[in-house]
Amino acid sequence: MVRNFQPINTEIKEGLYIVSTPIGNLEDITLRALKILKNSNYILCEDTRVSKILLEKYEIKSKIISYHKFNEKKNAFKIIELLKKGSVISLISDAGTPCISDPGSILVNECINNKIDIIPVPGPSSVITAVSMSGFSEKFIFYGFFPEKKKILEEDLKNLSHLETSIVFFVSSKKMNRIIPYLKKNFSGRKILICKEMTKYYENFKRLEIDKLDSLNIELKGELTLVISEKKLEKKNAQKLSESDKRMINKMINKLSVKEIVSLVSQKNKISKKEIYKYCVEKKNEH
Secondary structure, three states: OOOOOOOOOOOOOOEEEEEOEOOOOHHHOOHHHHHHHHOOOEEEEOOHHHHHHHHHHOOOOOEEEEOOOOOHHHHHHHHHHHHHOOOEEEEEOOOEOOOOOOOOHHHHHHHHHOOOOEEEEOOOOHHHHHHHOOOOOOOEEEEEEOOOOHHHHHHHHHHHOOOOOEEEEEEEHHHHHHHHHHHHHHOOOOEEEEEEOOOOOOOEEEEEEHHHOOOOOOOOOOEEEEEEOOOOOOOOOOEOOOHHHHHHHHHHOOOOOHHHHHHHHHHHOOEOHHHHHHHHHHHHHHO
């Protein structure tokens, strides 16, 4: 896809920056992301131990604040106050784009409510990376992590099974084998791409038919990205006109219009409207 690129705005204004970081290979960081992070007053990190690896590699000295799902609601007010004072604050997750199955949505909504600028800094995403190499439909639904409660899991997968698009899930390696029976039950006839350690040295991809999916020998570490193929639409073979159908049409041919006959007969039987129309025209021409 070709775009007419506009002049770059190099100004770093105050506000909250949603910064995408590598999903594995640290060299996938963008130049803009590095610039924003280096010029941030504070960087909000999902796990400071993980983020320090990236920040130290690129000599980023900005002050870091722990910001995860267990403290995001509590810390949101403090961060809003810092933003109101004119701070440049970046939000990063352990990997990929923040707020996508990661903390951040509470803070983003607080910024919206307080009319604080939110600036996206796009980059790596495990969802887009997996879909782009899946070979499945480019139309997809992103679900995220599977719910823990069995009832919710069963209901959600049943609803998703009716969708004709590709579907993307996240799952912990240690929970994958527990999920397999649910996938086989709801997505029979489809294919699956299982992505592990994407962009890393030991990245691994498995392409399988879901019906042949059995327990996987997967190291119980890290997260997996699953892409399930689109639903194949079965071509319904329309029934052909039976002798009884023809006799019925013959009785109506001089009483009703072709359009009315086609509507009546097609509603009663699963017969192609085209075939009914063709037969009606032939009978009309005989009279």
